[in-house]
Amino acid sequence: MESARIVGALARYTGDFALAEDLAQEALAEALVSWAVDGVPAQPTGWLLTVGRRRAIDSFRRRAARDERYALLARDLEEELPGADALFAPDAIDDDVLALMFVSCHPVLSREARIALTLRVVGGLTSEEIARAFLVPVPTIQARITRAKKTIAAARIPFAIPEPDERAERLGSVLQVVYLVFSEGSFASTGQTWMRTDLADEARRLARVLVRLAPEPEVFGLLALMELTAARFPARMDARGEPILLEDQDRGLWDQAAILRGRAALAHAASAGRGLGAYGLQASIAECHAVAPSVAETDWKRIVLLYEALGRLARSPVIELNRAVAVAMSDGPAAGLALVDAMVARGDLAGSYLLPATRGELLTRLGRRDAAIAALEEAHAACPSPPERAALARKLAALRAP
Structure with missing residues (x-):
């Protein structure tokens, strides 16, 4: 997210989204060389912004012969622009990052392009991470991002938070991006760390x-969902950084303040009297977990109903898989396995490790050892996350043991 703040600050002063991103990249490239020789400065962000500003002035000067407007702007930047500290003032950060998000989510872009561009520029996710989130090839994501940048430049979209009457049509995309960034922080799709709490x-x-x-x-509703989910972060990894399943977590480590904040936000979402949306329903599911003393005492029947309602609002194979797990907890593993097998027959989540991993767990609970091993082997081969792959390997070793 630090790169998004730098891009946002530079975009605010140059008024050019594409130029600001190029300037930020140039500043980072210069930092790799300079810092290796001189050491990291006391204020690295200020250093990067200063370099970005100087590069902007140089760029405007080069264009001066062609464009008088840029020449005037270059002079203004040089003579009147505040220092890096003012560029990066705490009260301007939120506006800059949000403006960056609303620009990336402009309605002139397709829905897929909005999300891909915002995750890349604002969320700082790699093309590989975004591709995994959408279950599409990496070149597809890269093409979407490239087209989106060209469209923004061609349409001359201003760098600014839109007026209230214009926000509604972009708000849904912005919320989805924020949620996807949080999801990548909660379950990192790449790297050696299972969670990236900085993103979350x-x-x-x-x-x-x-x-x-x-x-x-x-x-x-979205804020409630993230608070209630983040409340479990302190108990989700052991001292070695390996994942701990919900049933094995020490609930005494859960962040009670985050639970209170999440429940308050959920109550506020429900108070409007319009019924909960997709994020509110997911927050209600998270609340069921947050208030339960144990896995066995969780209100699984309510969770099943919430997943059914969620599936009608936002149909997704991942939601259907989560519903199958809830059914397994409520009505037994055989009932959950029937739903999972139906998903396999439909070709849902093809290539993802999630479906065979869940199937392997349910088969294990039913005592079907050989079938469980086959399913977990499939999940292990497809899993991109080293920590989760290690957890699957431990399950396989336990099943293979005499």
């Missing part, structure tokens, strides 16, 4: 800003 925390911060900017029920 930044997504929560942006959601709090969005609540002030657009206090709509679904914005509160």
Whole structure:
């Protein structure tokens, strides 16, 4: 997210989204060389912004012969622009990052392009991470991002948070991006770390800003979902950084303050009297887990109903898989396995490790050892996350043991 703030600050002063991103990349490239020789400065962000500003002035000067407007802007930047500290003033950060998000989510772009561009520029996710989130090839994501940048430049979209009457049509895309950034932080799709709490925390911060900017029920629902999910973070990894399943977590480690904040936000979302949206329903599911003393005492029947309602609002194979798990907890593993097998027959989540991993777990609970091993082997081969792959390997070793 630090790169998004730098891009946002530079875009605010140059008024050019594409140029700001290029300037930020140039500043980072210069930092790789300079810092290796001189060491990391005391204020690295300020250093990067200063270099970016100087590169902007150089760029405008080069264009001066062609464009008088840029020449004037270059002079203004050089003579009147505040220093890096002012560029990166704390009260401007939220506006800059949110403006960057609203630019990336402009309606002139397709829905897929909006999300891909915002995750790349604002969320800082790689093309590989975004491709995994959408279950599409990496070149497809790269092409979407390239086209989106060209469209923004051609349409001359201004760098600014839109007026209130223009926000509604972009808000849904912005919320989805914030949620996807949080999801990548909660379950990192690549790398050696199972969670990236820096991403998740930044997504929560942006959601709090969005609540002030657009206090709509679904914005509160998203904030509630992230608070209630993040409350379990302290118990989700052991000392070696390996994942701990929900049933094995020490609930005494859960963040009670985050649970209170999440429940308050959920109550606010429900108070509008319009019914909960997709994020609010997911937050209600998270609340069921947050208030339960144990896995056995969780209200699984309510969770099943919530997943059914969620599936009608936002049909997705991942939601259907989660419903199957809830059914297994409520009515037994055989009932859950029937739903999972139906998904396999339909070709849902083809190539993902999630479906065979869940199937392997349910087969294990039913005592079908050989079938469980086959399913977990398939999941292990497809899993991109080293920590989760290690957890699957441990399950396989336990099943193979005499």
